[in-house]
Amino acid sequence: MTAAAASRDIAGPITHAADLADRYDVVVVGAGPAGLSAAVEASGRLAASGGSVLLLDENPSPGGQIYRAVTRRPRRPDDCLGADYWAGLPLADAFAASPAAYAPGATVWGVEPCGAGEGGAGKGHEPPLVGVSLGGAARRIAAGAVILASGAMERPMPVPGWTLPGVMTAGAAQIALKSADAVPAGRIVLAGCGPLLYLLAWQLLRAGAEIAAILDTADPGQRLAALRALPDFLRSPYVAKGLSLLAQVRRRVPVHGGIESLAIEGDGRAEHVLYRQRGRAGNIAAASIDADCVLLHQGVIPSTHLAAAAGCRIEWNAVQRAFQPATDDVGRSSVAGILVAGDGAGIGGAPHAAVAGRIAALAALADLGRLADADCRRALESLRRERARWRRGRAFLDRLYQPAAAFRAPRDPATIVCRCEEVTAGTLRKTVALGVPGPNQLKTFLRCGMGPCQGRLCAQTVTEIMAEERGVDPSAIGTYRLRSPVKPLRLSELAALPVPPDAVSAVTGEPPAKGPSESPADAR
Amino acid sequence: MFRRLHEPAEPVRFTFDGRPLTAAAGDTVAAALLAAGVREVRRSVVGGEPRAPYCLMGVCFDCLVTIDGVQNRQSCLTEVREGMEVRSQQGRRRLEGAE
Amino acid sequence: MTKPAATADMATAGAAAAAAAAAAAAGDRPAPLRGDWDVAVVGGGLVGASIALGLCRSGLRPLVLDGEDLDLRASRANFALVWVQGKGVGAPHYALWSKASAEGWPQLAALLRETTGIDVSLNQRGAFSFALSQGELDRYRDEMERVAAETAGAAAPYEVLSHNELRDRLPAVGPEVVGAIYSPADGHVNSLRLLRALHAALPALGAGYRAHHRVERIEPLHAGFRLFGPWGDLVVPRVVIAAGTGAEALAPMVGLRVPLTRSKGQVLVTEKCEPFFDYASATIRQTDEGGVMIGDSEETGTDSIAARADISAVLAQRAIRVFPRLADVNVVRSWAGFRVKTLDGLPVYEQSARHPGAFAVACHSGVTLAAAHALTVAPQIAAGALAPDLAVFASRRFDVPPSA
């Protein structure tokens, strides 16, 4: 048994930074399907040779977003979540039985590529360093390889009033249901598009919630674009389940399609939703519906903050209309020693992520010389086949549910785009007109993306707005450059990190050895 | 505002702005607040507008509250504990001891 | 070690993206540049934009040619100080030049407010240099004394404060601060808003601005200059090279020289806090929005733009020692930037002797000197000659080894 495994058997999950080892062969970030399966695969294969695997996750229990709280939720016969949710339990159990070390409640605030300390990314031969805050203290942990499995977040859906209490993402309502067994009280309005919106509706209905309406914002123009991918979809594992679910929801909830604009209003909280709907004849009708809770959703996009801050190349995925880290077929990013698996590398769904996690684990071990090439090749072959199955039909869904332009780049100038700094679409558009070279200059001009969420809720919209204003593709606009810490970190935690002499003299200007002293004013 | 489907098996007591509330063991603070009927947890830093948890998955930072005296904690990532004192926030961080 | 990805996965279509980028490059760019500009300013950072602002005020129509979104931009990385204290040790002309610019700053701030409605939050209540050891305090005092002596007393006034004297003025400082220098001449602005205000002022005053117009070559003509880049070329009567770290390569093409040295700085910024420190300091300042900036470091041997966590740790340690109440505050961002630093740290202002009409303006302290650039240097460029008192900033000073 490995040292890490032994300590875990005795101590259970690691809850304080001081209890982490200095180095692990593989560090996995994220305990969703990709991260759990990567940790299981890597720790299983390393068990014989005494290798170590650490899984870090910011949530209190494993499962990620999809299998949120799956190990803690009591399983009742009438459970509303459905079989896809409970599919996470065997995976979480496999992880619990694995020798991998587990640190829940751990915030990873940065991954520094090899040699970042010594004159440049990727040049040195030291391992990547993972910056983590756990139990109130920060550490930098060395890793042979880092597998980022930080998953996806919901694509921001900036509409007037989306900052009001009572407005949440559909994903948030689903998390409340999974983890706290709670549903919104009163009248619920779901607005947006995509399969997840309907899945949530189905789950809420089964839980006995009152859904007043679904306002579907899907772009009818996308149907044609999706058609080409239809045959592939029809052979996919999604088709049967998806259609029956849709039918069940439509039977029980009024679904209004062709929604062209939305605005949420109320005095200090959501009270009603105003919307404009395009009818069959092309006529536009305005209407309003009362709501106690409005749930927004228009698909998911990769969470790229850690990868981007680690210096991984980020590229635009035109089909999914989102930025993602560039990865090769097994998940290697552009930075040595850093791999990305699951939805964080491009949206593929949970079963796909679980396979991708295993593939990345194998690649990481092979790169570390901890897995024979032949073994790796053999294992990869069947995993690739399995992955192909889960990729089937994806293109159809991606195209069909590409959100409409009006919801990607809000037209109403008063709509808040950056929730933290409260920067509006109108201000953004006006400033873009000054000719700014890109989103990073725009960010510094307006503080858009400089709040605590560090642009997570506005980056996508900013790129979309700029692309629309300039009449170019988002790939030509780019997105925010990020640096660690990607999550807020207490100054005292940062201050307690070990500091080598060269770091001290870089600040004091006093050379570690004797030499000409430099005035701090010279640096100003 | 949320309602629970089942009575919590293991109730946990905590307070919000001094008001005693009940949560279920294992809840995050944000979920516990919503389930206890709390609508607004803070006023925004720039515009002083009411805000509440929005994403429940750690990305939006709209769920920031003061927990046991520590300001700006993401309540959707923090597990609720017996006796926890949770407070709403008004705008920017206050510096302890600032005149 | 692992191999980095060679190819992209999934349907990301590198080729499609490249094609789109090319199409964008065509669609995004304004129509071919016509040559009806009086002067081209190469570089749209604080220096280029300040110069262009001043050129407009002198009645010229400048065109600012700027680079890409992720170019090295000291203008987006700086610490926002309008700083005089301790500057110009061994170079009294620089001490006085910085002081004069600081004195001109209220005029620049007013000008920007009138032109754009943007308030850059100039605060010139003075600043402290906090010493965390007696050695540091002695060093700061020596520098101040030298500058005072070398300028024959014309330098900005200052006080040397003991720990107790400092505590009387700033009760929040920690016990480890042994003392400080205070000077009323220093201050700070909101430098990101400054860059935005300059960019908003340019079109309002008749200047042109083009991003994605990196200048790669400048060819002196019989009369004027031809500027080349991936975007095409342009003939202008005059050119000002204000391209930050890019100036080093461009200057020799017109018989000028801007020798730079590598200097990387790293800064931390916290979440917004209620106001607690209404002065500036060289290492800690609170912005008007509430965030606390903590800086900065200097590394001379690296090309990597990545911020180092261990250097951030040293910055954090020192900040807490100065203001212990910052310990619980969250850092929300860090960044690193490369200074536009000449071999001796002083600015370069020069007109080419071989190709008159070509100017170089390069400096490290582009915030502090923004007023001097807009209000003093630009009018001289517009008039066709730099004033004799700027001759000390010409590049021939680098011909004589300073320590010889």
Ligand SMILES: Cc1cc2nc3c(=O)[nH]c(=O)nc-3n(C[C@H](O)[C@H](O)[C@H](O)COP(=O)(O)OP(=O)(O)OC[C@H]3O[C@@H](n4cnc5c(N)ncnc54)[C@H](O)[C@@H]3O)c2cc1C
């Ligand atoms: C960490 C740090 C702290 C600092 N603190 C302070 C401070 O407190 N106070 C102070 O006064 N100063 C400070 N500074 C310095 C100040 O930021 C700089 O002096 C100022 O920004 C320099 O402006 P610039 O325009 O020369 O360069 P930059 O801001 O770097 O701008 C150069 C511009 O030129 C463009 N460019 C480059 N090459 C080309 C080309 N070939 N063609 C077209 N365009 C080109 C780039 O795109 C860029 O926009 C600090 C700097 C750093 C790094």
Ligand code: FES
């Ligand atoms: S609710 Fe979004 S970060 Fe907590």
